[in-house]
Amino acid sequence: MLSALSTFLPPLLLLLLWTPLTPTAHGHQPDEQFHEELVVRPLAGDHVNTYFQFTTRWHYGDRNNLFHTQLTPRVIAEILQTYDVKELHISLTQGLWRYESWGYPIVDATGGAELWAWFSASNLTNDAVNKQWMQLANVFSGVLCSSLNFVDNTNSIAPRHIFRPQFMHHAGENGKQFVRYATLPREIVCTENLTPWKKLLPCGSASGLATLLNSGFVHNTKYHSLGVKVRTLCDHDDDNNCIVELTQTANLVYDLKLLEQSNTDFSLRRLFGMGLNGYCELATSSRIYAQRSEQGERFQLVPPPAFNVSSIRGGHRVSYGVYDIQQQFEAAAPDATRLFNIAWIGEKSAGGGRRLAVSALNLPPLYAHRYLLGNGQKRGRIATEIRNTHYEDLPVVLLELVPWYVHAYLHTLRIRNKAQQRREYATDVNDELPFKLLHYAPGKQRELPTHLEIGFVLPAKSSAMITIEVDYLLLKWLEYPPDANHGHYIGAAVISTQLPMGRNYSALPPEAHLFKDSFNASRPSYTLTLRTEALIVSLPTPDFSMPYNVICLACTVVALAFGPIHSVATKLMIVERQTTMPRNLLRKLIHKLKSRWGSKKEEATSVQETATDEKQQQQHEEKEAEQQESVICNEQKQANM
């Protein structure tokens, strides 16, 4: 009886719980809010960047309240209860963000999986953090269907300078803060990650902006990155007054040329395969921001946005057309079933041509590339090139995480510098840039990765080449992955800097949680984090089929050699004259007799010619050969007779 009823109860309970949550019912803001935002930015080279951000913010207050989750997924509340984690970032990315042509992303991520977390509590020890870190990775490997369980001490480090905490904790809590960072560059991102990621949303993929994220239209992009960020913010004065923020991001870059169309027009339907069917009923706000151009209109928006917002940030002006989806659908007739669509239609240029390319942005102030130098499978050099196109010096921090199977030598670390107009880097040691910061934790085979963090000031309009020499290790047989010849990855380097102005900069301010909070958020400086390419090294890889090949080859050689040697040693070669048999019966008889007599005569002559003992030995051998070899032909037998 109960079981039958229990199927009806949860929706009933949910209904009861949800009803009072709507903001209109109360004077004050509800403690738990959910916001969905979509930013569409046309990029240079017929690319379009779409950035989804789903933010759940829960002012839960007391830790005990974490037992009763509503909009926040239960798993997030549980990890806050179980572990001392205060801030967590996970990203799953496929593709490479092209800083030079696309500018800076709203949220930066490296290819594959990347995660870092801050832990803080009183009496927390380093070992306890290591343990919690691995357990946390295991939890999210299940939650996001990824192989994050491969995170362990052999690929995790505790960055010293590059990451700063973005959480707040009680002032009286004088516990130490611990950070852990790991990347899995080989990790694949596909629908199996998108599905559970969508399930963390209050509305799932049933309604709201998340309905636009369909696997077929997410994985045909040039770059796609899923992100999960969790952080807690506790009042400095009151430990029982806390907020948990869960920010889920999906950052996609579409190549319009791949969408098989003749012009640069695009629409939501074109990008995502379908229009918008509504908004998530649990959302406090549900908005789409369409970035307008700074230098004259390139696209006409159909339908026109509800209003425009202009943002000046760090001397950089950006305007957005804003669509409030809740208003849009409430204004529409209640029985309207049409899907909401926004089209970006290119303005006709003077020449009448439809195609009007989005001009390339000015080069961003700082960007970087990384590559491997040297040849062979024994040693090489990791080179990271950072370019400063700004007219001021920029402070730069670089984080390198070199896996244990690549051995880096600190004494070979060089930061060479060249002015923008120069072609070659200076080779003189005196011209090298000095370190301002250096943190180096040497790697240990099969135990620890090499952790290198360097800070230096990159002069204006110049670039720096950071090189370090490495040796590639020969792994043990079972340490090679099944596809050993694919190569091994070295994760991306993380670069952090402080920009004095906001050109190309679109990241959220650290204390904000919505995209709209970045409007007019001018600050004295902007912290920028970017990632380089991941590297792939081909370690010396043995030929795993070698033992099999050796056995096959050796056996073939032995077999080939044995046959002829054996027959040479045991058979007698005799040359026989070819005779033709006459047809007449009588003549045949005569011929046979003749031949018989002839052979006897031959034997007699051989007796005369050779020594008697020799002949006996020969005859003995012949008999043996007859017994052993079944393939002796008739003529030979005749001859022996």
Next chain:
Amino acid sequence: MQNTKMTVKQNMLLKGIVLCIIFIAGCAADHTTLPESFVNAAQQSTHTNNWAVLVDASRFWFNYRHVANVLSIYRSVKRLGIPDSQIILMIADDMACNARNPRPGQVYNNANQHINVYGDDVEVDYRGYEVTVENFVRLLTGRTQNGTARSKKLLSDAGSNVLIYLTGHGGDGFLKFQDSEEITSQELADGIQQMWEKKRYNELFFMVDTCQAASLYEKFTSPNVLAVASSLVGEDSLSHHVDPSIGVYMIDRYTYYALEFLEKVQPFSKRTIGEFLQVCPKRVCISTVGVRKDLYRRDPHKVPITDFFGAIRPTRVSTERINVTLANEEDFVNDVANVQPKKEFKIIMEPQFTAELLK
């Protein structure tokens, strides 16, 4: 002399006939003496939940068909009602988002793109390098490492009907994992025996699509195991057809016809496992489908296919009145109305760039 011989012969014949009659009578008597209810009960399904362990053990793009195989079964069990939390899907390589796949995020069973077996809602529990013999045996026997996520555990019990499906490259007595290691039929049999001893299944349906597949179930000794293999020992299991647009074979024959059959099954259909065991006759499969029934006490023709491919959730329909004490709606409203707004506080962040460098 002749007479005595005759009598001996006659005697023996007589004795034989008598024995036969006694035996037949005895058999008949046995049948009648067994209570009807017992016979029926033995044929009744006794499970309370369903689990599926679906394994593709092959890596590399040219083994696309093995991924299509395992996803075909995944699609069917999910459609017939087993929730993702009770399906353990192991896929050794990524085909859907492989750079060589011209249709990103899609895996088809057919060159004409009839069924996207990957779908829009898929959860892969073990993938890539995680698909190892060790992890598979740990999963079956419930000896996963400490801290393993819940979705990566087979949390079955004595009432679980478990479907195990394996596909990959195999040989006489082994199945290769990722082209670098293999599980032997003995290890598999030991794993299943351990599952039985630990009461981790009620009935087990073992399906395997690989060359010489029947060799994998030969060593089984555990009760309540029904096994089907795509080919007998000494036979190759063949693929169905090639898709020129991706350049590799799409799917294997046995699974192709199994999916064709399963697509017609609905959650309440009366199709039986017995029918399913005959989905791929030699004429279409080219290999001979092997079946092992000796460890299984029920008649497969009386077992609904949904006993293994579907999920049950025991429900009882009640016509009586049920009293449940529920909090009043007003209580909820009051609770929320009485909540004091939380004290707002100013959010101040530490400087986000390391101060040491700016000195």
